[in-house]
Amino acid sequence: MKFIDPHIHVTSRTTDDYEAMAAAGVAAIIEPAFWLGQPRTNVGSFQDYFSSLVGFEKFRAAQFGIRHYCTIGLNSKEANNEALAEQVMELMPLFLAKENVVAVGEIGFDDMTAAEEKYLRIQLEMAKEVNLPILIHTPHRNKKQGTYRSMDIIEEHEIPPHMVVIDHNNEETCEEVLRRGYWTAFTIYPKTKMGNERMVEVVKKYGAERIIIDSSADWGVSDPLAVPKTGNLMLERGIPKEHVELTCYKNALAAYGQSGQFEESDWLSPEPIDQRSLFEGNSVLRGGQTPRVDKPEDDRIIQ
């Protein structure tokens, strides 16, 4: 089975993770712009981070047979540094039209401050202007209020729910998010957001329509194989294969496919070899071939 992990911060992951993800069937990933753990103090840091998301990280992933896409946005925590936030808003037009940008995100609330709301609204308008889907990050604290408030604001801006993915849901929030018609995403992130046994129960209860599973794996203790592991667990626990395909692949494709920049043919039947866009080592990945991994036969020998 093929998987999409539509929310993973691979910038923090190693090449071992990429190898394991490819081996587990992860064909495409989306890396939402988020914070790096340490707050950025100037706009140049954002510029270089965004550049790495649309450039080097996409290239690095391709070397392991994984198609990399991203979302661009100012995250909620850093929206609270208003002087910096203003400069990031000026920077965004340089990035929103890049080829692997499939949404504006992840944006939303952390502390639910006025500044967070201001930059959420500005970015919602930007997404409308360039006709991109939106990825909403919902807060860890005061989650229910933050989630509902985000949806209220989106509705004030007259953005249709099918253009929006609300992420980091749990058993408490998902019913309302589904009811209002949004893509309802769950982060399988150990110890905090959602475990995969709980996820199995959610899919049993609510079905697979508009539900999306991701790992959000980043620099914290997290699992880049969360999507394939959850998919396999769902199969084991008797969830129909169609539902696994929807939650671990097809729904993400439909949601982010609305960008026009996220198509299955990108990874299933790649364009003919193109010397201009060929990434180093990527020639072996054409036509569904397995990626070349140059591992010495004897692990003790370093060639």
Next chain:
Amino acid sequence: MSYTPIQLLENWILRQASDAGQAWLDTQREAVASGDPKSLYLAFGFAPRKIGKADLELTERDLNDAAESRPGWQPQTWTIDQAARVLLLMSLPSEDDAAYLATIEKLFQTAEIREQICLYQALQLLPHQELFDDRLAEGIRTNIKTVFCAIAHCNPLPMELMSEPAWNQMVLKALFIGAALDPIEGLDQRVNPELARMLIDFAHERRAAKRPIPVELWRVAAPFADEIALEDMKALYTSGENLEKSAIALALVSTALDEADEILKTDPEVAKRAESGDITWRGIAEQAYASEN
């Protein structure tokens, strides 16, 4: 009659683009010409979506026109969005050097891979090229081979602008990352003793590690071959594979060294083919990198 690069790009796009794409491009070029960087940034980003990503369908004649309008310009690998992006760049007002440089630099700093390829190939047609020598030197530090090749291959700017250290780094790095040397414009004109020394050291090091030596290396190293180089060449000429032998023969033939004749005598068959023009550097490069295409 001869054309300007702008006329050529316009004609090529006109031949291939949809009416809607063409209309979009015309409008954007006007907006960019008014001097607003934001319109350039957005249009530059959206060009592939609006005008497509097809290869430019260029005839032999088009390529000749290109080389006539800008010596060294070889647009045979260009795509239609690349052409459109270059026209957008060429619409940007350029009277103010500093402002012009700042705007183009912003694009470089935020470019994704295809955009970087486009920008590095575009520079050869843009004004104020002399301001971009540092940018070229910076560009070859990339880890991304296609971006490196957009600078090094089929691009007259490195030959025209790069300082000797930057040029030497580019040639050495090409060998390191497995990029061909033959498509580097001005390769034979800009050989120099320092470059040859670096390549000779590199070859010697590889031989000591029992690793293969890129065969094109000898083209650049041979004109300044020292004792070590000659010894390595001699050993490889006796024991190497066919392609390696051909390359070494061709390299030795081009030198006037007495030792070269001695080495060539050990396999007169290959030497004869090198002397007769049967072996060429283009052919060697094509064979060396055949598996990549």
